[in-house]
Amino acid sequence: MRPLVLLLLVLLPHFAWASPRGDEASARAALLARFDAALRADVAALDTLLADDLEYCGVSATCSTKDQYLESVRSGTRKFRSLAPKIERVRLFADSAVLTGKVYAVSIGDGTERNVDAYFLVVLAWRDGRWQMTNQSSTLLVDKPK
């Protein structure tokens, strides 16, 4: 009996820490919330939605850490007039999710607006009972003649 109690005491914290991973709907919601927070330049919301080990790679192949990304939002270097994401595919794994799609964006910089339409690839990690974005990589969407 005593070994069983000891075993339970050892295992219990592991079960307590393990929260069930989110589903497809929650992964979609987390990514849409991230785009919305970026549009509103809501640094506090982004701080919660982004993982500490974020790799954010824009269409120019420049990659930012979480701190660099948040600073660019805070300072207004990264600013949007509009952001319209279209999530096309969601794949769920044990403790991560991969989402792909397109985003139609109008960015503001140096007083000018620029259309930046791109394919995105996003990896969400399930941590602390919520989805956190750990990678976004984008490729410019080029209009091609049909």
Add this chain to the structure above:
Amino acid sequence: MVSGASFAKDDNRSAALRTAETARFEAQVNADAAKLGKLLDDGLEYTHSNGDLDTKQSFIESLTSGTRDYISSVATIETVRIFGDVGVIRGKAKVTVGGKDRQPQDLHIGYTDIWLWKDGRWQMTAWRSMRMPDSPVK
């Protein structure tokens, strides 16, 4: 004990993932359909730096038919991260690509690719690349 075993497993998988990435770049240059068949996941989404999209089938077909010809690829892996059965690689590559009706072009790209651990091996399931500012646009 469990944590130690987990770290060792991740280290092994991380090394295997780097090996798989190197093998994939080589297989692309060699247009080796058999190797690519094993290294690429059936659900592959391949987004080229010019916005072209390929599935696993169309990508391999483009290489074996010569429509797309990777003349050389020199890749530098910058980060490798493992999330359970998902691996994320970020890197840079200098690629010379040509093909039918296409003049060879030197590209300098940044890339992210996603791999899945399936059937006891890594398989690439997504690729996104972005042209560096010093790359030609077209």
